[in-house]
Amino acid sequence: MAFEMFTSRGKMGLAGGQRPSAMALQDSSNYLLSWVGYILLARTLIPPEIQWVLKKIWALIMRPYTCFFCIFHVYERNVESGRVNDLFKLVELYLDISGLCKEADQVVLATKHKKEKNILYKLTGRQKVEDNYKGVKVWWSLSKVSNDDDSPQTREPIGRRGKETKEGKGRDKAAEFVLKMHKKDKQFVMTEYLDHVIAEANEFKRQQKELKLFANQHTRWSKSYTFKHPSTFETLAMDPELKAAVKADLDNFRKSEEYFRRVGRAWKRGYLLYGPPGTGKSSMIAAMANYLKYDVYDLELTQVYSNDGLKKLFRDTCSRSIVVIEDIDCSLNLAGKRKNTPPPPQDIRELRRGRRSLISQENVTLSGLLNSVDGIWSCTTEERIIIFTTNHVEKLDPALIRPGRMDMRIHMSYCSFHSFKELVRSYLSIDWHPDFDEIRRLMEEEHALITPAQVTERLFEGVHGDPTACMRAVIDALRGSLNPNPNFCADDSGN
Ligand SMILES: Nc1ncnc2c1ncn2[C@@H]1O[C@H](COP(=O)(O)OP(=O)(O)OP(=O)(O)O)[C@@H](O)[C@H]1O
Numbered sequence: 011m012a013f014e015m016f017t018s019r020g021k022m023g024l025a026g027g028q029r030p031s032a033m034a035l036q037d038s039s040n041y042l043l044s045w046v047g048y049i050l051l052a053r054t055l056i057p058p059e060i061q062w063v064l065k066k067i068w069a070l071i072m073r074p075y076t077c078f079f080c081i082f083h084v085y086e087r088n089v090e091s092g093r094v095n096d097l098f099k100l101v102e103l104y105l106d107i108s109g110l111c112k113e114a115d116q117v118v119l120a121t122k123h124k125k126e127k128n129i130l131y132k133l134t135g136r137q138k139v140e141d142n143y144k145g146v147k148v149w150w151s152l153s154k155v156s157n158d159d160d161s162p163q164t165r166e167p168i169g170r171r172g173k174e175t176k177e178g179k180g181r182d183k184a185a186e187f188v189l190k191m192h193k194k195d196k197q198f199v200m201t202e203y204l205d206h207v208i209a210e211a212n213e214f215k216r217q218q219k220e221l222k223l224f225a226n227q228h229t230r231w232s233k234s235y236t237f238k239h240p241s242t243f244e245t246l247a248m249d250p251e252l253k254a255a256v257k258a259d260l261d262n263f264r265k266s267e268e269y270f271r272r273v274g275r276a277w278k279r280g281y282l283l284y285g286p287p288g289t290g291k292s293s294m295i296a297a298m299a300n301y302l303k304y305d306v307y308d309l310e311l312t313q314v315y316s317n318d319g320l321k322k323l324f325r326d327t328c329s330r331s332i333v334v335i336e337d338i339d340c341s342l343n344l345a346g347k348r349k350n351t352p353p354p355p356q357d358i359r360e361l362r363r364g365r366r367s368l369i370s371q372e373n374v375t376l377s378g379l380l381n382s383v384d385g386i387w388s389c390t391t392e393e394r395i396i397i398f399t400t401n402h403v404e405k406l407d408p409a410l411i412r413p414g415r416m417d418m419r420i421h422m423s424y425c426s427f428h429s430f431k432e433l434v435r436s437y438l439s440i441d442w443h444p445d446f447d448e449i450r451r452l453m454e455e456e457h458a459l460i461t462p463a464q465v466t467e468r469l470f471e472g473v474h475g476d477p478t479a480c481m482r483a484v485i486d487a488l489r490g491s492l493n494p495n496p497n498f499c500a501d502d503s504g505n
């Protein structure tokens with residue numbers, strides 16, 4: 011359901027004014043109304059041909075004033091195909107998010123759709139808004155294009171006649187944004203300003219996007235689930251330099267469409283996350299998805315029974331997505347054979363029915379996986395990230411993780427004292443505790459090991475309780491890791 015409203019500062023001033031000033035306003039509004047009446051009367055009485063001539067004369071009179079300016083028209087619909095012009099929508103969004111519409115002092119049309127979080131403020135035809143980018147001034151206004159003659163002179167402001175109700179529908183004629191600038195700024199507007207408008211609007215759209223999570227059932231992606239993992243780079247405790255490097259790499263990747271095209275590479279990037287259990291590999295994937303606003307495809311390789319099936323799954327992913335294969339060492343026999351081969355019951359039934367069966371083909375092999383990741387089939391989707399995770403990087407075939415396939419290898423490791431302090435700050439909201447010295451000594455001098463998951467588990471118990479008890483629990487775990495007891499397992503994340 012969409013709703014809309016008109017705001018008018020003039021009207022609000024009238025309602026709230028004291029009696030004498032209300033009288034004065036009454037007089038001026040009467041004066042205004044009579045002028046509106048004259049104009050309406052003239053429009054009905056004067057034949058359209060004469061109106062057209064008068065408009066031309068007016069344009070001629072104004073010409074000396076307009077020759078210093080340049081005007082661009084951004085049509086709502088593509089002139090040839092009649093399709094909605096994306097640029098029009100982006101400009102509409104930009105004028106809202108940049109706050110220009112809200113600053114306008116007269117009438118602003120505001121709409122909100124069910125799926126949108128915020129109210130969208132739009133221009134109506136009665137006003138012009140000024141934007142200033144890098145010291146260059148431009149002016150935006152909205153007009154509608156006459157059906158008979160779409161020359162700029164015959165455009166009329168939206169709202170003078172037709173209703174301005176639901177988006178687009180209330181407009182009896184196609185609309186256009188008119189962008190006015192000084193002639194000297196034309197090049198700047200074409201090369202920089204419009205790029206800025208598009209980038210700002212696209213970035214806003216990206217931030218608003220609701221992420222989706224897909225999982226595969228054999229060779230099909232399930233229906234999507236809303237992906238609302240709270241992990242972000244801010245909540246992730248890790249070496250600050252590594253974190254900054256990963257973020258910079260992601261930023262670079264996102265902005266490098268042109269670069270990938272120029273050097274002739276598919277626009278994709280591979281990350282290998284490795285390290286002991288509970289060091290934040292899955293949390294890092296969620297943080298990446300939240301940062302880039304990419305959908306996540308969680309690919310369970312043990313569910314796929316052929317290289318063709320794998321290829322299909324890769325083909326069926328969308329652009330701007332992350333394909334994740336967790337615990338890659340457990341999913342594939344790196345000699346080229348799968349570890350678990352029992353086919354699903356429906357595949358056996360298919361075989362019995364004599365149809366082309368999945369198990370009649372070869373199983374997923376290392377080369378099949380490599381082909382799907384970066385063979386020619388991998389180019390069916392653009393702007394894609396592939397992430398492998400493993401606890402045992404040493405077990406992986408070098409071909410799988412060679413540069414170009416896995417472009418960045420990220421070692422998620424045990425908690426450093428720095429990461430520990432970050433976790434304490436975020437869980438307990440404290441920056442210091444008397445037990446910090448002992449914890450630092452154990453970590454840095456004794457080389458005691460603890461995973462971030464083990465730390466967070468202990469801190470979580472103390473969120474509403476005693477921080478000292480949490481610190482003691484962490485110290486116990488650290489001392490435990492130094493324990494020569496052969497049954498002790500430092501990798502036990504406890505999650
Ligand atoms: N670096 C970290 N920063 C913040 N929290 C972390 C970090 N690592 C782990 N955690 C916490 O521990 C929990 C488990 O971590 P996660 O699942 O990301 O580990 P993992 O490395 O993927 O483990 P596994 O190898 O077992 O899959 C997370 O939900 C999070 O609360």
Ligand SMILES: [Mg+2]
Pocket residue numbers: 291292293336399
């Ligand atoms: Mg994990």
